[in-house]
Structures are given as structure tokens and as C-alpha cells.
Amino acid sequence: MILKLKKGLIGIEKQQKNKMKFIKPKIIISKCLEFEACRYDGQIINNQYIEKLKKFIDFNPICPEVEIGMGIPRDTIRIIENKEKRMLYQPETNKDYSNNMDLFSKNYLKKIEDIDGFILKANSPSCGVNSAKIYPKKNDVPPYKRGNGFFANHIVSMFPNHPIEEEKRLNNSILREHFYTAIFTLADFKTVSNFNTLYKYHAKHKYLFMAHNQTLMRKMGNIAANKNNETIEKIKKKYYNSLLLLLSKKARYPSNINTQMHVMGYFKKLISAKEKKHFLETLGLYRNKRTPASAVNSILYSWIFRFENEYLMKQSFFNPFPYELIQKQESRFD
Incomplete structure (x- = not known):
């Protein structure tokens, strides 16, 4: 049998x-995933699924941190969130990148047309989807919850119900096949x-x-x-x-x-x-x-x-x- x-x-x-015959989906992806060594530590993240997807998808790589002028490598940033405000903070320099990241995200995303989905870097303070560590204050304290990164937060707001996945979740065959199904079905609508x-x-x-x-x-x-x-x-x-x-x-x-x-x-x-x-x-x-x-x-x-x-x-x-x-x-x- x-x-x-x-x-x-x-x-x-x-x-x-x-x-x-399949129309190539148009996908925005974190640039550090298989495209460029632009992580905070100057590294690139290899991923077998993204590598395989390159033949079938029209990728648009982006690194929000680099786009707002942060270097490679760079000091780490973190999300500070409390009753007063939400901040994208760099402890080593005591700089607040919140306004820069918000402005870039809004301007970049409002120009996007015919997008079919997003693949973003897990745990990133810019790109994480429900996975970015969130701290209660600037002091050396542990994170108290996880949530969306600054860039990802604008994506979720501006593109409701669009397929969004993190690279780590592609390891799950059920989540991966659902994501593939969604992006190719949306691309076919073109x-x-x-x-x-x-x-x-x-x-x-x-x-x-x-x-x-x-x-x-x-x-x-x-x-x-x-x-x-x-x-x-x-x-x-x-x-x-x-x-x-x-x-x-x-x-x-x-x-x-x-x-x-x-x-x-x-x-x-x-x-x-x-x-x-x-x-x-x-x-x-x-x-x-x-x-x-x-x-x-x-x-x-x-x-x-x-x-x-x-x-x-x-x-x-x-x-x-x-x-x-x-x-x-x-x-x-x-």
C-alpha cells in the first residue's frame, strides 16, 4: 500500500x-533573514524554509534599525512600556529611538501596495510579533511580558488579517503550510x-x-x-x-x-x-x-x-x- x-x-x-501555475506572492521580510548580515551583532540568520522560498516568492527585505540610521553592528535596543509611554530605548547610549522608528514605519508601510504577507524576525524589538521582550523601566530589570516590536506593531495595525509569521514559527509544519496557503491564495487574487x-x-x-x-x-x-x-x-x-x-x-x-x-x-x-x-x-x-x-x-x-x-x-x-x-x-x- x-x-x-x-x-x-x-x-x-x-x-x-x-x-x-502559481503567482509569486509579494512578501516583506526582515533583511537579516537570509538576505544580509545586518543584525545588531553583525550576523545573518540562515533559515532553510526562507532559502527554499526565494524561488517562489518576490521578497522585499527591510531592516528597520538600519533604515533609521543605526549601524552594523550596534548596541542593543529594548522596548520600555509602562503607564506613561512606550519607548524604543538603547541602554548603552541612553537614546530613545521611538519617534524615528514610528515615523519610518508609517512612511514605509503606507507606500506598500499589493503585499501578500510578512516574515519577520522573532524576538526582535522592531520586528517581533508577540515575541519581543518588554521591560517596565530603563533600569536593569527583567522583562515582564512579550508583545509586538515597534515595526511589527504598525504592520498589525495597518494590515489587519494579513498573513504574518516569524521565521521560528515556520518550523511548525501546520503553521508553515497555513502561511503558504494564505500567501499563494492572496497572490492568486491579483x-x-x-x-x-x-x-x-x-x-x-x-x-x-x-x-x-x-x-x-x-x-x-x-x-x-x-x-x-x-x-x-x-x-x-x-x-x-x-x-x-x-x-x-x-x-x-x-x-x-x-x-x-x-x-x-x-x-x-x-x-x-x-x-x-x-x-x-x-x-x-x-x-x-x-x-x-x-x-x-x-x-x-x-x-x-x-x-x-x-x-x-x-x-x-x-x-x-x-x-x-x-x-x-x-x-x-x-
Whole structure:
């Protein structure tokens, strides 16, 4: 069975390579991650996932500290936060970089267009997302909580519901695949230029949307239907905001099961009783968290090509991002 599945996977990869085309997501990334030795200690951070992503993503590297005139290497900075104010403070020099960082962040981010997501440096006082150490005062005291860095705080405020990840969280396969799914789905929205392309986009991602949030999927379908005869620009904005909200949370396994059952419905009159029994048994294992969703999807995907269902071949639910980005030991089809 394993050998047959692995052989099938090779075929699936070839099919995706031949049929699936992906728009490159536009991602803002902390420059010290794989791009330049610009950390406070003059080092660069290597990351296998970011290195692999370079082929598939249009990266825009930025180092907020360097942009506001801090050197490489440089004395460390920290966030001071109390009832009085929030400060980006450099203990060695007694300098306050708060205004400089706030001004840079606002000016830089307001010029950004068509951005699909962010990959930021964990624990950084500028870029950390809920991970930057926050101190109660300037004195030599321990941090009392963690939160957003100065630059990251502006990103969260100005780009609500956009995909944001830290490089360390990419080590988690579930978080990583959710991030990849979100950024490539958002990038694909750039193909929408009129109502016809919007309908095609919605149809292509129907089952992916269903797996994330069926209520929002229906709402987006109603938006695309444009019953009030609004302009494509207004409809795109409404649809996009709902899309961001839908992709802001991971698909949960009950929704995945519902989606998988919908897809199975296309083949219930075409498959044998034994095949249906095997599928339902595998689905039961997934329901009980004893096998991954990819085990169920691999069965469905084999039927899609066996029965040449062109509509389902195009569904991003099965191929939300390039197969080359799947880690072999954590493959969606393992």
C-alpha cells in the first residue's frame, strides 16, 4: 500500500507541475533573514524554509534599525512600556529611538501596495510579533511580558488579517503550510480584473474556502454575484476583505472532513464498494486524529485523475502552493 501510494504521489507531483501555475506572492521580510548580515551583532540568520522560498516568492527585505540610521553592528535596543509611554530605548547610549522608528514605519508601510504577507524576525524589538521582550523601566530589570516590536506593531495595525509569521514559527509544519496557503491564495487574487475572472477565482478556490469557513465562503459568493450592480472595484475590495478574514485562521479538521465528503460525492457512483469502504475508514482515522488530512486527500486526488474530473483538478484545496515547498517527511500526501 505504501509503495503504491508513493508511486501515486510521483504522479500527483507531475500533474501539479504540469497543470498548476502559481503567482509569486509579494512578501516583506526582515533583511537579516537570509538576505544580509545586518543584525545588531553583525550576523545573518540562515533559515532553510526562507532559502527554499526565494524561488517562489518576490521578497522585499527591510531592516528597520538600519533604515533609521543605526549601524552594523550596534548596541542593543529594548522596548520600555509602562503607564506613561512606550519607548524604543538603547541602554548603552541612553537614546530613545521611538519617534524615528514610528515615523519610518508609517512612511514605509503606507507606500506598500499589493503585499501578500510578512516574515519577520522573532524576538526582535522592531520586528517581533508577540515575541519581543518588554521591560517596565530603563533600569536593569527583567522583562515582564512579550508583545509586538515597534515595526511589527504598525504592520498589525495597518494590515489587519494579513498573513504574518516569524521565521521560528515556520518550523511548525501546520503553521508553515497555513502561511503558504494564505500567501499563494492572496497572490492568486491579483489575476482578478473583472467579474468573469472573479467568478473563475471563486470557483477555483471553492473547496479551500469551504474547508476554512463555509459561512464566509457563501458570503464571498454573494459578494461576487453583485446583486446590487456595484463596480468591480467595490466588489473586489469587499471580496478581498472577506478573503483576508477567511484565511486568517487555519482550516480545522471538522471543516476539512465536510469538504472531503463533498468531493467524494462526485465519485460515489463511480467507485466500487471496497473503495468507498477504504475511503470512509481512512476518513475515520483522520477524524480520530490517527492519520493526517493528506491521507484522505491522496485517495480523492487519485480519483480526480482516474475519472478525469477537470473541475476538481483545478481546485486549490488539493494544491494550495507549489509541491516543491512540501517537506518530504511532512508531505500533505505522506
